[in-house]
Amino acid sequence: xxxxxxxxxxxxxxxxxxxxxxxxxxxxxxxxxxxxxxxxxxxxxxxxxxxxxxxxxxxxxxxxxxxxxxxxxxxxxxxxxxxxxxxxxxxxxxxxxxxxxxxxxxxxxxxxxxxxxxxxxxxxxxxxxxxxxxxxxxxxxxxxxxxxxxxxxxxxxxxxxxxxxxxxxxxxxxxxxxxxxxxxxxxxxxxxxxxxxxxxxxxxxxxxxxxxxxxxxxxxxxxxxxxxxxxxxxxxxxxxxxxxxxxxxxxxxxxxxxxxxxxxxxxxxxxxxxxxxxxxxxxxxxxxxxxxxxxxxxxxxxxxxxxxxxxxxxxxxxxxxxxxxxxxxxxxxxxxxxxxxxxxxxxxxxxxxxxxxxxxxxxxxxxxxxxxxxxxxxxxxxxxxxxxxxxxxxxxxxxxxxxxxxxxxxxxxxxxxxxxxxxxxxxxxxxxxxxxxxxxxxxxxxxxxxxxxxxxxx
Ligand SMILES: *Cc1c(COP(=O)(O)O)cnc(C)c1O
Numbered sequence: 229x230x231x232x233x234x235x236x237x238x239x240x241x242x243x244x245x246x247x248x249x250x251x252x253x254x255x256x257x258x259x260x261x262x263x264x265x266x267x268x269x270x271x272x273x274x275x276x277x278x279x280x281x282x283x284x285x286x287x288x289x290x291x292x293x294x295x296x297x298x299x300x301x302x303x304x305x306x307x308x309x310x311x312x313x314x315x316x317x318x319x320x321x322x323x324x325x326x327x328x329x330x331x332x333x334x335x336x337x338x339x340x341x342x343x344x345x346x347x348x349x350x351x352x353x354x355x356x357x358x359x360x361x362x363x364x365x366x367x368x369x370x371x372x373x374x375x376x377x378x379x380x381x382x383x384x385x386x387x388x389x390x391x392x393x394x395x396x397x398x399x400x401x402x403x404x405x406x407x408x409x410x411x412x413x414x415x416x417x418x419x420x421x422x423x424x425x426x427x428x429x430x431x432x433x434x435x436x437x438x439x440x441x442x443x444x445x446x447x448x449x450x451x452x453x454x455x456x457x458x459x460x461x462x463x464x465x466x467x468x469x470x471x472x473x474x475x476x477x478x479x480x481x482x483x484x485x486x487x488x489x490x491x492x493x494x495x496x497x498x499x500x501x502x503x504x505x506x507x508x509x510x511x512x513x514x515x516x517x518x519x520x521x522x523x524x525x526x527x528x529x530x531x532x533x534x535x536x537x538x539x540x541x542x543x544x545x546x547x548x549x550x551x552x553x554x555x556x557x558x559x560x561x562x563x564x565x566x567x568x569x570x571x572x573x574x575x576x577x578x579x580x581x582x583x584x585x586x587x588x589x590x591x592x593x594x595x596x597x598x599x600x601x602x603x604x605x606x607x608x609x610x611x612x613x614x615x616x617x618x619x620x621x622x623x624x625x626x627x628x629x630x631x632x633x634x635x636x637x638x639x640x641x642x643x644x645x646x647x648x649x650x651x652x653x654x655x656x657x658x659x660x661x662x663x664x665x666x667x668x669x670x671x672x673x674x675x676x677x678x679x680x681x682x683x684x685x686x
Pocket of ligand 1: 280327328329330352354355410412414415443445482483484485486493494
């Protein structure tokens with residue numbers, strides 16, 4: 229039996245969940261256009277759509293919220309958040325934003341112009357969308373091992389340094405206003421990036437005069453993987469690893485809804501003063517004054533506490549252990565998953581689970597639908613629905629390498645029995661085999677289409 233890590237907390241408050249019948253689930257799904265984003269939460273038993281903003285805040289975070297200072301300018305909440313961000317990340321400037329994509333949008337407003345290129349190990353959907361929306365070209369340069377779901381490489385989120393060098397040589401450093409890396413690599417399976425790799429990435433970007441920004445959403449989980457898997461850092465604290473990581477970069481975008489364990493919030497940090505001035509002006513136009521940035525003072529206090537809680541080693545051991553436990557349970561019942569499991573989620577390889585469904589008919593979409601019908605479980609497709617792109621030059625559709633369904637684990641929310649139930653449901657879906665059909669669009673918007681698209685069974 230796989231080992232379940234005991235929770236380093238006890239439960240003080242609980243939330244009721246619905247568990248409707250299969251007939252009702254069938255009706256709900258049809259009404260939602262077979263898109264699980266269109267379901268109501270009270271139609272769901274176990275919600276693994278995302279780990280974003282779905283975590284349980286601690287008693288200390290709720291207590292901190294009572295201290296929230298709602299002053300328009302110069303609130304003490306802002307200074308408490310600033311102290312945490314200064315100590316942990318060490319950037320010269322930051323602005324709060326209402327979430328991660330707002331930080332991306334504001335950063336892109338200053339740096340991305342039509343025709344420029346932005347390399348990354350792999351862009352997350354909102355980052356890709358924000359770059360495309362300004363006419364930029366996102367480029368993914370993760371190592372080849374990332375596309376092989378059975379390769380046990382300990383840092384499958386790493387950038388391919390040779391590919392990065394070749395890419396810069398091909399498009400020209402002058403056409404790259406910023407270079408990024410995403411830790412952990414959400415779009416590629418929540419896989420970590422090694423500190424060695426980040427040192428190399430930083431050196432390549434800086435040799436070419438390209439500002440280096442980290443998509444920092446899961447920086448603490450990434451640091452824990454570094455501590456566990458990168459020998460050199462075995463005895464270093466999560467804080468020390470984090471400081472070394474961000475010391476390599478020129479700035480970061482952060483969704484606090486991830487490793488800061490809050491329900492809303494984010495920030496954009498940077499060292500360049502001129503950039504900060506441009507960012508502040510754009511922020512005032514779109515989000516709010518630079519000492520609150522679209523959030524309430526109490527939200528800033530919750531983030532300030534959550535950043536430290538997200539870096540607590542006992543918490544991280546439980547957090548990463550929970551993901552490993554679910555992966556082990558799925559493995560036991562023969563489900564193909566991305567190996568090794570990542571930090572915040574287990575990714576089922578729907579392409580391998582349903583080899584009879586072609587990419588054009590979205591095997592991941594089919595699995596997401598089945599999990600809901602079978603057990604009221606909501607996961608999310610990360611495959612051709614979310615990531616296929618029409619190449620601007622050739623007009624051809626480029627499919628992502630893998631057709632995945634992500635089961636994201638909200639922080640401090642579900643118990644061992646929930647995880648056991650999930651593995652049971654997936655096993656039952658697998659037994660249906662070839663009876664599971666593919667899907668086609670009946671409606672699809674141009675950008676970030678997975679959120680609002682509608683489907684019908686083929
Ligand atoms: C969640 C996420 C974002 C966007 O953050 P939001 O708060 O959802 O806007 C960006 N990058 C990565 C890697 C993410 O996981």
